[in-house]
Amino acid sequence: MEGGRSSRRWRFASPNPAVAAAGERSVRRYLLDLHGCLDERGPRPVIPLSVGDPSSCPSFRTAPEAVEAVATALRSGEFDGYPSRDTNLAARRAVAEYLSCDLPYKLSPDDVLLTSGCTQAIETVMSVFGQPGVNILLPRPGYPKHEAHAVFHKMEVRHYDLVPERGWEVDLEAVEALADENTVAIVIINPNNPCGSVYTYEHLSKIADTANKLGMLVIADEVYGHLVYGSTPFVPMGVFGETVPLLTLGAISKRWAVPGWRFGWIAICDQKCILKETKVFHSLRSFRMLTGDPATFVLFMTGYN
Numbered sequence: 001m002e003g004g005r006s007s008r009r010w011r012f013a014s015p016n017p018a019v020a021a022a023g024e025r026s027v028r029r030y031l032l033d034l035h036g037c038l039d040e041r042g043p044r045p046v047i048p049l050s051v052g053d054p055s056s057c058p059s060f061r062t063a064p065e066a067v068e069a070v071a072t073a074l075r076s077g078e079f080d081g082y083p084s085r086d087t088n089l090a091a092r093r094a095v096a097e098y099l100s101c102d103l104p105y106k107l108s109p110d111d112v113l114l115t116s117g118c119t120q121a122i123e124t125v126m127s128v129f130g131q132p133g134v135n136i137l138l139p140r141p142g143y144p145k146h147e148a149h150a151v152f153h154k155m156e157v158r159h160y161d162l163v164p165e166r167g168w169e170v171d172l173e174a175v176e177a178l179a180d181e182n183t184v185a186i187v188i189i190n191p192n193n194p195c196g197s198v199y200t201y202e203h204l205s206k207i208a209d210t211a212n213k214l215g216m217l218v219i220a221d222e223v224y225g226h227l228v229y230g231s232t233p234f235v236p237m238g239v240f241g242e243t244v245p246l247l248t249l250g251a252i253s254k255r256w257a258v259p260g261w262r263f264g265w266i267a268i269c270d271q272k273c274i275l276k277e278t279k280v281f282h283s284l285r286s287f288r289m290l291t292g293d294p295a296t297f298v299l300f301m302t303g304y305n
């Protein structure tokens, strides 16, 4: 039919194929596929092992003080607009002080970038480093969003294994074999999703030494920071900020059981100012100029004493 649906050529009909390819690697995609294979009414009960939302369980509730602070901010009507410099600074200061409690040095508010959950922190770091020709080391098993964003940003992904016999530690020999002069970073997840393991101080120290030797950055996804059930205490990677430059990614999503509040951060742990000298710092801040802020009333709540 002339001029009809079938013959019409829309100029926008071929969107960027990389978007669909990255979406295929997301957690949601895998879950949808798995659920598609399940028979919920079958004889065997379905045990969901993929629930990453603590608030879905009634025994996990956030602090009443936090709820009260958000309610106060909303009722006041003063936090319905874009965040002011003061609100933003107070929230960055609160995150810097909170993280500094576990570090042998103090982070300043300037070392903290605020993001909409840890997901946007991942997106930010992958955007800053992603370009054709570079590669990044990701854990296997890992968290699919790291890979999806790395691939979307045109990085080659190289997987290093986590070793089950050694409590899912990083296979550091494999890391040395995988890295080359185009390797920009190694991503670690600690406490680990999906394995639930927690790395010891000694193991984190070895990761820092290896990254330093290979000249690469450590990106530590610590969204589960302090959520540990075994006897190994959580040690933030930032403790090794003297050994190697690193970025720690975090959020209030898990520890405070409020993933829907969408508040996260990137902490720049760079005691030797290497990230500043190499313009990474500048690039991270520039990228944040392009993206939205977390909700203003949550920013206010974070910086509220």
Ligand SMILES: Cc1ncc(COP(=O)(O)O)c(C=O)c1O
Binding pocket: 052, 116, 117, 118, 119, 120, 143, 189, 193, 221, 223, 250, 251, 252, 253, 259, 263, 264
């Ligand atoms: C390892 C890891 N990183 C990041 C995220 C995303 O965190 P957020 O909900 O704060 O965006 C998750 C969520 O489950 C996760 O497991």
